Amino acid sequence: MIPEGFFEGDKRALAKLLTMIEDGNIDYEKFYQDIFPRTGNAHIIGVTGAPGVGKSSLIGALIKEARKEGKKVGAILIDPSSPFTGGSLLGDRIRMQELATDDGVFIRSFASRNSKGGLFKEVKMVVDTMDAFGFDYIFVESVGVGQTEYDIYEIAHTILVLISPFGGDEVQIMKSGIMEIGDIFIITKSDLGNCEMMKSLVEKEISSREGWKRVFCTSLQPPNGIEDVYNAIKEHRTVADKNYETKVKWGIISAMRSILEDMLNNIDEDKLNSAVKEVIEGRMSIYSAAKKILQEEGIRYAR
Amino acid sequence: MRKKILIAKLGLDGHDRGARIVARAFRDAGYDVVYTGIRQSPDMVVNTAIQEDVSVIGISILSGAHLVLIKKLFELMKEKNLKIPVVVGGIIPPQDVPKLKEMGVSEVFGPGTPTSKIVDFVNQIIGDGK
Numbered sequence: 001m002i003p004e005g006f007f008e009g010d011k012r013a014l015a016k017l018l019t020m021i022e023d024g025n026i027d028y029e030k031f032y033q034d035i036f037p038r039t040g041n042a043h044i045i046g047v048t049g050a051p052g053v054g055k056s057s058l059i060g061a062l063i064k065e066a067r068k069e070g071k072k073v074g075a076i077l078i079d080p081s082s083p084f085t086g087g088s089l090l091g092d093r094i095r096m097q098e099l100a101t102d103d104g105v106f107i108r109s110f111a112s113r114n115s116k117g118g119l120f121k122e123v124k125m126v127v128d129t130m131d132a133f134g135f136d137y138i139f140v141e142s143v144g145v146g147q148t149e150y151d152i153y154e155i156a157h158t159i160l161v162l163i164s165p166f167g168g169d170e171v172q173i174m175k176s177g178i179m180e181i182g183d184i185f186i187i188t189k190s191d192l193g194n195c196e197m198m199k200s201l202v203e204k205e206i207s208s209r210e211g212w213k214r215v216f217c218t219s220l221q222p223p224n225g226i227e228d229v230y231n232a233i234k235e236h237r238t239v240a241d242k243n244y245e246t247k248v249k250w251g252i253i254s255a256m257r258s259i260l261e262d263m264l265n266n267i268d269e270d271k272l273n274s275a276v277k278e279v280i281e282g283r284m285s286i287y288s289a290a291k292k293i294l295q296e297e298g299i300r301y302a303r
Numbered sequence: 304m305r306k307k308i309l310i311a312k313l314g315l316d317g318h319d320r321g322a323r324i325v326a327r328a329f330r331d332a333g334y335d336v337v338y339t340g341i342r343q344s345p346d347m348v349v350n351t352a353i354q355e356d357v358s359v360i361g362i363s364i365l366s367g368a369h370l371v372l373i374k375k376l377f378e379l380m381k382e383k384n385l386k387i388p389v390v391v392g393g394i395i396p397p398q399d400v401p402k403l404k405e406m407g408v409s410e411v412f413g414p415g416t417p418t419s420k421i422v423d424f425v426n427q428i429i430g431d432g433k
Contacts, residue, residue, distance in 0.1 A: 012384075015356040023305060087330040093351065094340045100347040100354075108354055111305075111335045 038132035046152035049162030054188035060096030065230040074135040165194040190217040322363035328418035365394040
């Protein structure tokens, strides 16, 4: 089930496996048996922030820094799906397309499929697959998010939160949400000005929070501050080595989710239809119908 | 089953207005559209198609360099054993269309083609995404 050549470093095999995961066309048991044990070496970096703040461009610049040290880098770029047609325009690559011919880099775009947390459902498996393939760094760029989309917190060692230099006043920065999950805060487009002002607001806010935090101003035209961010990412890894137990725990939770999903997709149509009839004829509530079907599938739910 | 297409401008064209219109049409037809924009080399297109695992490549060219660039594209695809359909749009003189098809191009669409015609054609050659 793992495409031939995957363990020998064939990028086509990697690409095919990612498609199988994306399509849900995969033997989950084999996956957790063959892929999961090979994970744990990559440094996973989540990148989040509002649309247009510069996530893709910064990732492109950071990948170039990592390549100077000969590190192998994977990138997972997520853009939104249309809730109406299901289609998407995956346009993040355009900011780093000069890396397309670099053998040590693998970039893959995904559509969010209307997941609400800024990522997509299978992203954990995609990250594990790239990890097992042998990348040193894996960047995960979330959909340009607002204030509450922090799924990325669960999968990354280090979280970069990007903020525009005109991103709001002190009260904006004080709000709960993505400001709390960041390890490294980056005020982008410093060439536009106001960066130091914004930086001091962010510094003031995070000074009240515990733990390792850093704030930088960056610009790409001309490039400025990128190396500092890269070094901070490396430094953060020494304090953020999520322990293996946590990782296995998340693995189990994600596997349970896959199994349940699979089960739900394969509920017997007749059983479902007879439950619909019971509900419509008033003999059963929707909730108890759902519980009954699950019970018949052998899932006990106490409450 | 997802449908995924790569839309790229091959060569040194100055603008990508047409390519973006086509990209929007595929997006609205339910495709995941990987859009790489202008100044792509054949190498970049082939590597991107492999990494993104698209079902079809859409190339837009208006510079006049299509014969050289498309030839190179198919050479690289062969070298990397990438077997997916390629459709071409842009400014292609009629006498060059058979030459491109001989190289392996599935179809060539000129200015004024309704986008629905392009989408229908691609739906058909990739078997409606299956």
